[in-house]
Amino acid sequence: MKNVHISIRDQRLTLKEGETLIRTYPVSTSRFGIGTEEGSMKTPIGRFRVAEKIGDGLPSDTVFQSRVPLKADDPLPPTGDLVMSRILWLDGLDEHNTNTRERFIYIHGTKHEDKIGNPASHGCVRMRNADVIELFDLVDVGAPVVIEE
Numbered sequence: 001m002k003n004v005h006i007s008i009r010d011q012r013l014t015l016k017e018g019e020t021l022i023r024t025y026p027v028s029t030s031r032f033g034i035g036t037e038e039g040s041m042k043t044p045i046g047r048f049r050v051a052e053k054i055g056d057g058l059p060s061d062t063v064f065q066s067r068v069p070l071k072a073d074d075p076l077p078p079t080g081d082l083v084m085s086r087i088l089w090l091d092g093l094d095e096h097n098t099n100t101r102e103r104f105i106y107i108h109g110t111k112h113e114d115k116i117g118n119p120a121s122h123g124c125v126r127m128r129n130a131d132v133i134e135l136f137d138l139v140d141v142g143a144p145v146v147i148e149e
Contacts, residue, residue, distance in 0.1 A: 002138060004050075004107075004145040006125055008034060008043060011117050013107070013125065015138060022138065026117040028110070028126040033119075034149060036097050041122040044097040044105060048145040051091035051101055053136060060085045060109070060129040081122045085109030085129040086136040090145060107145075108132060 002022065005014045008029050015023045035042030054067050063070045064083040076082065088107040092100030109129035112120060116128055125147070127135065 001140065002143055004135075004139060004143060006145065006147040008045070008119075008147065008149050011119065013127065013135070015135065023134070025127055025131045025135065027107075028112070028116050028118060028120045029147075030121050030123045031119045032123070036092075036099060036103075038099060038103060043121070043123055043125065043147065044092060044100050044103075045147045045149060046092065046094035046097045048090040048092055048097070048100060048147065050088050050139055050141055050143045050145060052087075052089040053139075053141055054087040054089065055085060055136070058085070060133055064108075080112075081124075082111050083108045083124075084111060086132045088132075088136060088139065107135070 002017045011027055013025045013027045030043040032041045034045055036044045058069055062085055065077045086109055090100050090105050092098045105124055107125045109132040110126040113128045
């Protein structure tokens with residue numbers, strides 16, 4: 001099974017199958033740092049799994065609100081942190097990060113592609129839309145994910 005490794009220090013996501021490198025992508029983790037507190041908008045660290053994949057086959061400019069794709073004439077959510085193109089919803093597997101799913105921590109696309117490579121998110125792991133669509137198609141539900149400093 002393919003596994004995902006995210007380095008907060010390097011702002012990089014690496015996809016491997018066993019020890020074989022498949023892809024590496026720049027990402028953007030939280031601008032508020034590392035943490036698991038409810039409402040902290042921090043990126044959690046530890047072991048996770050892809051709990052759910054949302055957005056299969058939708059256009060890359062799709063915007064989601066509460067994991068539901070908006071229609072072209074729907075108003076945009078009142079946030080600068082739009083969730084776009086695809087969602088890989090993470091489930092925490094360590095005692096300290098079991099609230100990850102309830103905190104709605106995702107790997108997702110963004111309209112802020114210019115900030116990828118720098119900490120800029122509100123807790124999630126942001127990717128360029130083309131990159132997250134590629135990753136979405138390469139990983140399965142249940143795929144292991146590690147996020148480390």
